[in-house]
Amino acid sequence: MACCSSETSGAVLCSDVSVAMAASPGSVDQSMKPVLFEIFGEIWNVQARLGQGVSASVYRVSSGRASSAAVKEFQVDSQGGDYGYHKERSVLEDIQGHKNIVTLYGVFTNHSCQGVSTRCLLLELLDVSVSELLVRASSQGHSMWIIQHCARDVLEALSFLHREGYVHADLKPRNVLWSADDECFKLIDFGLSYKEGNQDVKYIQTDGYRAPEAELQNSLAQAGLEGDASCTSAVDLWSLGIILLEMFSGIKLKDTVRSQEWKDNNSAIIDNIFASKIVVCPAIPVYHLRDLIKSMLHNDPKHRSTAEKALTSPFFSIPFAPHIDDLVMLPTPVLRLLNIIDDSHLYNDEEYEDIVEDMKEECQKYGAVVSLLIPKENPGKGQVFVEYANAGDSKEAQRLLTGRTFDGKFVVATFYPLSAYKRGYLYQTVQ
Known part of the structure; x- marks a missing residue:
């Protein structure tokens, strides 16, 4: 879908007209989920509400052409204006084109059956967030492969964003999402972003991921005072440092970073977290990651690493293999099926060809198959x-094939990196 910034009008049909008609003029019942959006002259069905905040709700939508996207619908603010919408739209239109930043497809005005007009962004639909990954990882933490992947992708996005003069100002696990089709992590939610040196938002960042200088600025603002200077792009590096430390440790650090001990000597706390994991992780890569995180978490923003400098860390030169859990959690267009074929079938050419045809026939039930490979060695x-034509088909196949039996065996279905598959790189995953 091509990016489009022109604005059109649209219409939405409410799920319960009687409730909608009962609402007072100008009010919006945020508990209601719209059924349809008319966007650029095409009807899009609302499949689910993905999230809801104070100023906006986000929905997964699908058109008749089987295209999927996300709609971010902004509520009218307390002054009856559209400041939040215009702010985020302006930033997104200015930074489009980077692979690690969510794509803005277009903007439109939605006219609801309640008689309320709301501004909307039509955005690229992404997959699992780092917040969800942290929940799934429990207290074990994530593999070095997924941490490296996330760190590199977010740093690439921040490096670009900062070169363009912007501060994200709300980097947190919920705002870093995986793209199944592009096979990378992307940044979303630029509602608090601002041009460095021209901070027009008093309260920035989220508890647990807020840099010390932003914490001070917020406290001064609450007291009706103003600080000497606006926060710089260094606040984004602080947030990323906390995210990576949480991914490594498997521990939410909100209470830790509020403690006086952290404020006095966060370096010692970071050392303790890493020392506890040395037993299960190779020492050298762990130390490189530790040093990278420390470089982002200096209390003095002037001493913090920049995104561009952080990308030169030796941590990114180490080739890690994914854990099997990583390939279950991160969708791609390539599906990998395990526990299906005995070695005996691989060396009988006739049986091998039959299995290839059977597998292709079965897998085509869930979408267009681009290629199918069963290595004999x-x-x-x-x-x-x-390899499916898109990640949506591979996700559906993974959902329906997992736990099925084939020749009396339970099928294990994971995803597999498309880039590695295209290169013929079939590495052994870590169990």
Whole structure:
């Protein structure tokens, strides 16, 4: 779908007309979920509400052409204006084109059956957030592969954003999402972003991910006072440092970063967190990650690493293999099926061809199959790799094939990096 910034009018049909008619003029019942949006002359069905905040709600929508996207619908602010919408739209239109920043497809005005007009952004639909990944990882923490992937992608986005003169100002796990089709993490939610040196938002960042200088600025603002200077792009590096530390440790650090001990010597706390993991992680990569995180968490923003400098860390030169759990959590267009084929079937050409045809026939039930590979030798021996035309089809196949039986065996279905598959790189995943 091409990016479009022109604004059009649209209409939405409410899920309960009687409730809508009962609402007072000018009010919006945020508990109601719209059924349809008319966007650029096309009807889009609302499939689910993905999130709801004070100023906006986000929905997953799908058109008749099977395209999927996200709609961010802004509520009219307390002054009856559209400041939040115009602010985020302006930033997004200014920074489009980077692979690690969510794509803005277009903007439109929605006229509800309540007689209320709301401004909307039509955005790229992304997948799992880092917040969800942290929940799934429990207290074990994430693999070095996924931490490295996330760190590099977010730093690439921040490096670009900062070169363009912007501060994100609300980096947190919920605002870093995985793109299944582009196979990378992307930044979303630029509602608090501002041009460095021209901070027009008093309260920035979220508790637990707020840099010390932003904490001070927020406290002064609450007291009706103003600080000497606006916050710089260094606040984004602080937030990323906390995110990476949480991904490594598997621990939410909100209470930790509020403690006096953290404020006095966060370096010692970081050392303790990493020392507890040395037993299960190779020492050298762990130390590189520790030093990278420390470089982002200096209390003095002037001593903090920049995004561009952080990308030169030796941590990014280490080739990690994904854990099998990573490939279950992060969708891609390639599906990998395990526990299906015995070695005996691989060396009988007739049986092998029959299995290939059977697998292709089965997998085509869930979407268009671009290619299918069953290696006869390691790496990947006996595994089935299925490349679908898009990640939506591979996700549906993974959902429906997991737990199925094939020749009396339970199927294990994971995803697999498309880039590695295209290169013929079938690495052994860590169990």
